[in-house]
Amino acid sequence: MAELAPDDRKFTINFGPQHPAAHGVLRLVLDLDGEIVERVDPHVGLLHRGTEKLIEHKTYLQAVPYFDRLDYVAPMNQEHAFALATEKLLGLQAPPRAQAIRVLYSEIGR
Numbered sequence: 827m828a829e830l831a832p833d834d835r836k837f838t839i840n841f842g843p844q845h846p847a848a849h850g851v852l853r854l855v856l857d858l859d860g861e862i863v864e865r866v867d868p869h870v871g872l873l874h875r876g877t878e879k880l881i882e883h884k885t886y887l888q889a890v891p892y893f894d895r896l897d898y899v900a901p902m903n904q905e906h907a908f909a910l911a912t913e914k915l916l917g918l919q920a921p922p923r924a925q926a927i928r929v930l931y932s933e934i935g936r
Contacts, residue, residue, distance in 0.1 A: 835860045851897075886912050900935030902928075 841854040857865040877896065881889040893908045894901040906928050913920060920928070 836864075900932075902931040902935045906932050 836857070836859050839856050839858065841852075841856060843851065843853045851870075853869040855867040855869070856863055875895065877892050881892055884892075890905055890908065893904040896904045909920070909928070
């Protein structure tokens with residue numbers, strides 16, 4: 827088998843946002859040398875929804891449903907992160923049973 831010239835091994839490909847693994851939220855422009863990734867140009871924000879602005883005038887409980895919509899593949903993980911951040915800001919700690927249930931839901935979504 828003939829060896830490829832160094833320039834023949836280099837190419838650029840687009841990954842996402844329509845690729846099933848990207849879930850519509852990410853686009854990567856990859857510069858490859860054979861199978862080795864040399865450079866990545868990420869394009870994020872393709873699914874930006876302005877969540878911060880939407881929940882500015884909501885209570886903590888009213889804001890929870892917005893986080894379900896951030897990641898349609900694993901919505902409970904977003905709620906979990908929001909709950910942890912809110913509890914930390916308020917100086918609260920969930921009971922052990924609630925913590926275990928949250929972890930179970932996060933694992934199901936993973």
